[in-house]
Amino acid sequence: MENSENLILLGTATRPHGIKGAFVFNLENKDNSVLQKGVTFFAKPLNGSSIAKTGKELTVKSISFGNKVFAYLEGVDNRNVTEEMLPFEIYVDRSTLPETEEDEFYMADIIGLDVFDIEKDQVVGKVVKYFDNGAHIVLNTKINGKHVDIPFVDQFVKLVNLEENRVECLIPRLM
Incomplete structure (x- = not known):
């Protein structure tokens, strides 16, 4: 290729x-x-x-x-x-892949997108990769130099905006 x-x-x-x-x-x-x-x-x-x-x-x-x-x-x-x-x-x-509908995307499209923290109202990192844990997809991100896994579910990922090159999320916080 x-x-x-x-x-x-x-x-x-x-x-x-x-x-x-x-x-x-x-x-x-x-x-x-x-x-x-x-x-x-x-x-x-x-x-x-x-x-x-x-x-x-x-x-x-x-x-x-x-x-x-x-x-x-x-x-x-x-x-x-x-x-x-x-x-x-x-x-x-x-x-070789079929074209996506207007509101659809391939998961590969989100690699490299900015991670926008909704609570802080700012970009805090980037999507590095993703993986499927059997229950759902998980975004592996790099935030402030650390790898943070964000479940790709409605509770955490609020919006994928390809035009603005970002994924808007609630970032899981450690207790």
């Missing part, structure tokens, strides 16, 4: 499936995944992966969605090769 700025994280591959070289994909949104047969994605290696640090383009040979998502990739047909490639992150070029 030419421009890494246009890459959107879809999930990770961390385990093999079966003996014929399938990968288990842990996708952030398996219900609306753009991954399907013939789709090319970009794999970025995690610790222990045999994939080059610069990453590698891979193509989905087949994919199955159910209790778990598993996929076969072009050119990988045995478990040993699969195990060597694991773990890696799965990215697609933003151009």
Whole structure:
């Protein structure tokens, strides 16, 4: 993929499936995944992966969605090769994603946005990344040099304003 700025994280591959070289994909949104047969994605290696640090383009040979998502990739047909490639992150070029509605956005769009503290009425930090804890999405932010996790729920995140480059929040306070 030419421009890494246009890459959107879809999930990770961390385990093999079966003996014929399938990968288990842990996708952030398996219900609306753009991954399907013939789709090319970009794999970025995690610790222990045999994939080059610069990453590698891979193509989905087949994919199955159910209790778990598993996929076969072009050119990988045995478990040993699969195990060597694991773990890696799965990215697609933003151009492969459907356009969003006016009031919608992709979670990747909020990375780098300013964190606006509603109580202090000022910008206090930036969104560094996000993750799904199983119950909801959590924003990992950097506020005053410290990492602060903010649950992405109505109680804490009041507004995402892409035009003003900010997320308006009630910042969780330590007791």
